[in-house]
Amino acid sequence: MSDSRRCESSGYAHNLRVRHRLGSGVVLTLQAATAVSILVLAALLASVLNQAFGPVLIENAVEPSTLAVDGRRLEDLAAEELVAILQANLSTGLLRRLESERPLAQRERAALYGLVVERVVQPHVVGTWSLSDWVFARAAISEELERRPGAWLEFRAWLTPRFLASPQSSVPEAAGVRTAVLGSLWVIVITLATAFPIGVGAAVYLEEYARDNPLSRLIQTNIDNLAGVPSIIYGMLGLALFVRKLEHLTSGALFGLGGPSQNGRTVHSAGLTLGLLVLPLVIINAQEAIRAVPRSLRQASLGLGATRWQTIWHHVLPAALPGILTGSILAISRALGETAPLVVVGASTFIAVDPSGPFSKFTTLPIQIYQWTARPQGAFRNIAAAAILVLLAMLLSLNAAAVILRHRTTRRARS
Amino acid sequence: MNHTGLWRGRYREAGGRLALGKRWRPGEALVERALGACGVLSILTTLGIVMILGREALRFFRSDGVSLREYLLTTSWQPAAGQFGLWPLALSTIITSAIAVAVALPLGLGVALYLSEYASLEARARLKPALEVLAGIPTVVYGYFALTFVTPLLRGLLGRDVVEIYNMASAGIVIGILILPLISSMSEDALSAVPRSLREAAYALGATRLETALQVVLPAAASGIGAALIVGVSRAIGETMVVAIAAGSGPAFTLNPLRAAETMTGHIVRISGGDLSYDSLDYNSLFAIGLTLFLATLGLNVISRRIVRHYREVYE
Numbered sequence: 001m002s003d004s005r006r007c008e009s010s011g012y013a014h015n016l017r018v019r020h021r022l023g024s025g026v027v028l029t030l031q032a033a034t035a036v037s038i039l040v041l042a043a044l045l046a047s048v049l050n051q052a053f054g055p056v057l058i059e060n061a062v063e064p065s066t067l068a069v070d071g072r073r074l075e076d077l078a079a080e081e082l083v084a085i086l087q088a089n090l091s092t093g094l095l096r097r098l099e100s101e102r103p104l105a106q107r108e109r110a111a112l113y114g115l116v117v118e119r120v121v122q123p124h125v126v127g128t129w130s131l132s133d134w135v136f137a138r139a140a141i142s143e144e145l146e147r148r149p150g151a152w153l154e155f156r157a158w159l160t161p162r163f164l165a166s167p168q169s170s171v172p173e174a175a176g177v178r179t180a181v182l183g184s185l186w187v188i189v190i191t192l193a194t195a196f197p198i199g200v201g202a203a204v205y206l207e208e209y210a211r212d213n214p215l216s217r218l219i220q221t222n223i224d225n226l227a228g229v230p231s232i233i234y235g236m237l238g239l240a241l242f243v244r245k246l247e248h249l250t251s252g253a254l255f256g257l258g259g260p261s262q263n264g265r266t267v268h269s270a271g272l273t274l275g276l277l278v279l280p281l282v283i284i285n286a287q288e289a290i291r292a293v294p295r296s297l298r299q300a301s302l303g304l305g306a307t308r309w310q311t312i313w314h315h316v317l318p319a320a321l322p323g324i325l326t327g328s329i330l331a332i333s334r335a336l337g338e339t340a341p342l343v344v345v346g347a348s349t350f351i352a353v354d355p356s357g358p359f360s361k362f363t364t365l366p367i368q369i370y371q372w373t374a375r376p377q378g379a380f381r382n383i384a385a386a387a388i389l390v391l392l393a394m395l396l397s398l399n400a401a402a403v404i405l406r407h408r409t410t411r412r413a414r415s
Numbered sequence: 416m417n418h419t420g421l422w423r424g425r426y427r428e429a430g431g432r433l434a435l436g437k438r439w440r441p442g443e444a445l446v447e448r449a450l451g452a453c454g455v456l457s458i459l460t461t462l463g464i465v466m467i468l469g470r471e472a473l474r475f476f477r478s479d480g481v482s483l484r485e486y487l488l489t490t491s492w493q494p495a496a497g498q499f500g501l502w503p504l505a506l507s508t509i510i511t512s513a514i515a516v517a518v519a520l521p522l523g524l525g526v527a528l529y530l531s532e533y534a535s536l537e538a539r540a541r542l543k544p545a546l547e548v549l550a551g552i553p554t555v556v557y558g559y560f561a562l563t564f565v566t567p568l569l570r571g572l573l574g575r576d577v578v579e580i581y582n583m584a585s586a587g588i589v590i591g592i593l594i595l596p597l598i599s600s601m602s603e604d605a606l607s608a609v610p611r612s613l614r615e616a617a618y619a620l621g622a623t624r625l626e627t628a629l630q631v632v633l634p635a636a637a638s639g640i641g642a643a644l645i646v647g648v649s650r651a652i653g654e655t656m657v658v659a660i661a662a663g664s665g666p667a668f669t670l671n672p673l674r675a676a677e678t679m680t681g682h683i684v685r686i687s688g689g690d691l692s693y694d695s696l697d698y699n700s701l702f703a704i705g706l707t708l709f710l711a712t713l714g715l716n717v718i719s720r721r722i723v724r725h726y727r728e729v730y731e
Contacts, residue, residue, distance in 0.1 A: 023625035027533055033525030034542060037599075040592050041549050047564040048556070201453035209447050210454070219454050222461050228646065228716040229709065230653025232680055233464060235687075236705045240467040244693060276460055283457070309446045337553025340655035340680070344687040366555045366656075373559050373660055381563060388556050395551060 051385035172379035190271020199282030235341030238273030252359030265346030285327020322409035471702030514587025523598030558660030581663035605639020
């Protein structure tokens with residue numbers, strides 16, 4: 001009796017109120033922490049999008065009005081007059097080269113006009129701004145516009161189909177990601193061809209065949225350790241092993257391919273290096289998928305007289321395949337975004353030729369982004385943002401495929 | 416029915432006796448060996464890393480003008496002048512990782528606590544994919560973010576002459592955001608692994624939700640959270656692209672995070688991205704740095720697993 005009266009005393013109730021208020025205060029902090037994380041993600045995406053579109057200031061090297069003949073504008077001139085302009089303004093070496101490709105007199109008027117614009121007028125970007133600048137820094141943009149008479153402002157989206165189809169170039173307006181995307185795809189193919197069979201094989205061994213002895217425990221610990229090694233260490237391993245030691249293999253000399261300047265810095269080395277990098281990931285994911293297959297399935301198969309391998313090949317692996325594929329897709333996403341190991345292995349700093357096979361020099365999309373981000377000129381920042389959008393789109397589609405696969409497997413498992 | 420015809424030659428020896436003993440199947444043994452080889456390949460990878468790093472690093476330390484004592488104790492890394500003291504690079508790595516953990520630990524733990532103790536199922540379903548997206552963004556994009564967003568922000572907040580264009584603080588902050596999903600997901604696993612009975616007992620004794628979370632669940636999950644912290648540190652130390660883009664490209668021995676200073680990983684990337692002649696002193700020095708990095712991250716990962724094994728609370 002007296003106890004309940006003591007509980008109703010104001011001290012206890014007051015204490016409770018304070019404790020609850022403290023609780024709600026802390027919940028707000030936790031929610032703030034979560035909100036900050038989401039905001040940072042939004043800020044990242046926004047800053048990339050911000051740089052990928054924006055106004056550009058374009059200036060001509062030679063004003064078209066100065067090329068007018070008898071008061072007629074450049075667009076209205078006839079073919080012979082355009083040829084005359086070209087001959088007056090281009091160097092003899094360039095003229096000779098153009099003549100040898102196709103004589104100027106034989107070209108169509110439209111082609112000649114394009115040539116005049118590209119070679120004589122030479123519009124080029126002298127200033128770029130981001131979307132936020134266009135909204136908030138209009139004054140600065142107009143000021144720059146005033147400073148350069150004859151320049152004009154244009155709103156440009158840096159991510160265009162032409163951007164996707166053009167090869168690398170030292171001029172930011174003309175540069176594209178084609179070589180980089182093709183290089184990435186080639187490297188991923190070799191990575192997958194290396195890591196998938198070996199990874200699934202090792203996972204099958206560890207889950208189905210290995211007894212609980214020190215060797216298999218060592219292998220398991222080893223795989224867990226390898227998953228935590230920084231990616232640049234794999235790059236150094238690849239450099240010393242695949243690029244130098246196995247140069248005859250990776251440069252194609254073993255197969256008789258490759259020119260005299262061929263060295264081991266090829267797509268092949270890159271693929272093998274990344275294959276080693278994602279191998280622990282593939283193994284761990286495949287192990288989990290195989291472990292998830294119910295024992296009853298295996299026991300039923302063995303009970304009907306199948307051998308161990310027959311059980312694995314015909315029953316366990318097909319059941320675990322969706323999980324294994326999901327894991328492989330995650331490994332590919334990881335490999336697609338890797339930059340440091342490939343820089344160490346020797347991606348080319350400037351390559352304008354598409355990779356033609358596993359023994360060609362290469363560059364990949366993340367490396368391209370890295371190189372463009374490191375350049376000081378403003379326009380490189382913009383095309384780096386456009387390339388980031390391409391990379392994120394590739395990763396998004398990969399992850400969407402993984403999610404769809406996961407949904408399909410859970411649906412099939414439930415039905 | 417008489418199936419003797421079907422079984423002849425398979426399970427019937429001469430004389431008609433059934434022989435159902437276990438047959439020798441060479442295919443099975445071959446498969447087991449082949450798969451075992453795949454498993455052993457992972458050990459070969461580790462051996463390869465250790466051997467190659469060790470051999471080239473040994474070659475570095477055996478060269479003229481280089482000594483282990485100079486490497487470990489001096490504070491100047493200028494290969495052109497023949498000085499190979501690791502401390503500028505190591506200090507920069509430590510500072511950026513410390514900033515990263517200072518950012519990621521409170522945020523990550525906060526997110527983990529919120530998701531495991533307070534959030535409703537719908538909120539969890541919407542927040543976890545967002546964190547997975549953060550985890551899946553390539554590090555080069557984070558580097559771009561550091562250079563184009565965080566650095567101007569810092570320079571705007573603290574002054575253009577206080578913060579250099581390349582500085583360790585932006586790199587550290589962005590690495591913190593990078594390891595945030597890692598810490599939060601591992602912490603959340605640890606917090607969720609604490610059995611409901613513990614929480615319900617605390618509620619039954621009159622504790623509020625906050626008191627249960629902070630005084631009962633958090634200590635119970637301490638080993639997992641400690642492991643998450645150490646794994647986060649290990650990841651931050653090994654991070655390359657963010658520091659290569661945002662932290663500067665020259666070794667500098669400084670404690671001021673607002674100045675540029677190259678880290679170990681950034682140095683490796685910069686030197687190997689340029690023209691590199693094999694077996695030069697510069698080339699071998701990279702492997703010495705790589706060996707240091709490998710040993711540090713390996714040590715941290717081993718420690719984190721030890722912590723989990725020794726301090727994990729075992730419930731029924």
